[in-house]
Amino acid sequence: xxxxxxxxxxxxxxxxxxxxxxxxxxxxxxxxxxxxxxxxxxxxxxxxxxxxxxxxxxxxxxxxxxxxxxxxxxxxxxxxxxxxxxxxxxxxxxxxxxxxxxxxxxxxxxxxxxxxxxxxxxxxxxxxxxxxxxxxxxxxxxxxxxxxxxxxxxxxxxxxxxxxxxxxxxxxxxxxxxxxxxxxxxxxxxxxxxxxxxxxxxxxxxxxxxxxxxxxxxxxxxxxxxxxxxxxxxxxxxxxxxxxxxxxxxxxxxxxxxxxxxxxxxxxxxxxxxxxxxxxxxxxxxxxxxxxxxxxxxxxxxxxxxxxxxxxx
Ligand code: NDP
Numbered sequence: 001x002x003x004x005x006x007x008x009x010x011x012x013x014x015x016x017x018x019x020x021x022x023x024x025x026x027x028x029x030x031x032x033x034x035x036x037x038x039x040x041x042x043x044x045x046x047x048x049x050x051x052x053x054x055x056x057x058x059x060x061x062x063x064x065x066x067x068x069x070x071x072x073x074x075x076x077x078x079x080x081x082x083x084x085x086x087x088x089x090x091x092x093x094x095x096x097x098x099x100x101x102x103x104x105x106x107x108x109x110x111x112x113x114x115x116x117x118x119x120x121x122x123x124x125x126x127x128x129x130x131x132x133x134x135x136x137x138x139x140x141x142x143x144x145x146x147x148x149x150x151x152x153x154x155x156x157x158x159x160x161x162x163x164x165x166x167x168x169x170x171x172x173x174x175x176x177x178x179x180x181x182x183x184x185x186x187x188x189x190x191x192x193x194x195x196x197x198x199x200x201x202x203x204x205x206x207x208x209x210x211x212x213x214x215x216x217x218x219x220x221x222x223x224x225x226x227x228x229x230x231x232x233x234x235x236x237x238x239x240x241x242x243x244x245x246x247x248x249x250x251x252x253x254x255x256x257x258x259x260x261x262x263x264x265x266x267x268x269x270x271x272x273x274x275x276x277x278x279x280x281x282x283x284x285x286x287x288x289x290x291x292x293x294x295x296x297x298x299x300x301x302x303x304x305x306x307x308x309x310x311x312x313x
Pocket of ligand 1 (some may be wrong): 121122154155156157158159160162180183184185206240241242
């Protein structure tokens with residue numbers, strides 16, 4: 001007996017701000033969206049604490065709560081939200097095949113990818129334990145909480161340089177910890193960092209440990225001569241790059257060298273008709289909840305137009 005394959009009009013992969021916003025729009029447009037939540041339901045915001053920069057929350061909210069609100073709104077209009085991880089895809093034919101948890105095959109007329117990206121971490125136990133309690137991978141999101149305080153940031157690329165200068169405007173002192181004797185960031189960004197008086201760049205150094213019980217109380221760094229130094233900081237930012245969660249689409253979708261999906265500028269369209277990419281899976285520049293949400297909306301509107309043209313909606 002052959003397995004009955006479920007067919008859906010609109011499949012959404014991923015459940016961060018992009019996925020839920022796509023779901024709200026798709027459900028309200030009667031596209032009967034089915035969403036697979038992925039490994040980290042709610043996405044990166046579920047590992048943050050306070051969110052104060054999302055419009056519509058004048059008193060701020062918490063990342064996990066915000067994602068619950070997004071989910072409730074998507075469910076209110078009938079999104080079928082399911083546990084499960086999409087493990088492979090086949091975008092060969094007119095309908096798109098997606099395999100969930102390596103066993104269930106679903107076909108879809110339109111697929112909206114909202115699988116996000118993951119920040120890279122140093123891999124320290126203390127970093128994981130204090131994540132959201134002084135440790136952050138997003139200066140724009142969390143820098144505000146450290147106004148007037150001393151913070152550290154690890155990394156030497158454009159993101160770290162940009163975030164260090166951003167933090168320098170808010171914080172008393174910013175230590176930038178660079179593992180080699182030079183930065184990878186563009187010369188302009190390096191120049192900006194080196195000419196900001198309250199940024200101290202510490203070259204040839206790595207982080208040994210982040211100190212603190214409930215919140216960050218300092219960090220121990222060690223240089224290439226083995227000398228240790230304690231930094232008295234209350235915030236610890238990690239800016240060593242992101243990895244888009246797009247491995248399963250390799251070979252099907254056009255991507256840049258890091259794996260960010262390429263879309264037709266100003267749209268969510270990928271190189272495969274009917275497959276749309278939204279949020280951080282295709283954005284290595286803005287990476288904000290609000291930009292991801294906006295992009296999720298674009299994904300749903302593009303999918304709706306595609307389905308209407310195809311006569312499937
Ligand atoms: P990058 O991959 O460019 O840089 C990562 C940095 O983190 C490198 O300096 C690397 O050090 C360092 N690093 C990696 N792992 C560790 C570790 N375990 N310990 C300490 N340091 C570590 O990532 P970015 O996020 O900075 O940038 C990604 C892309 O986005 C780039 O192409 C960048 O140019 C672009 N971008 C552009 C911006 C702009 O134009 N305004 C703004 C932000 C990003 P090392 O150098 O030693 O390898």
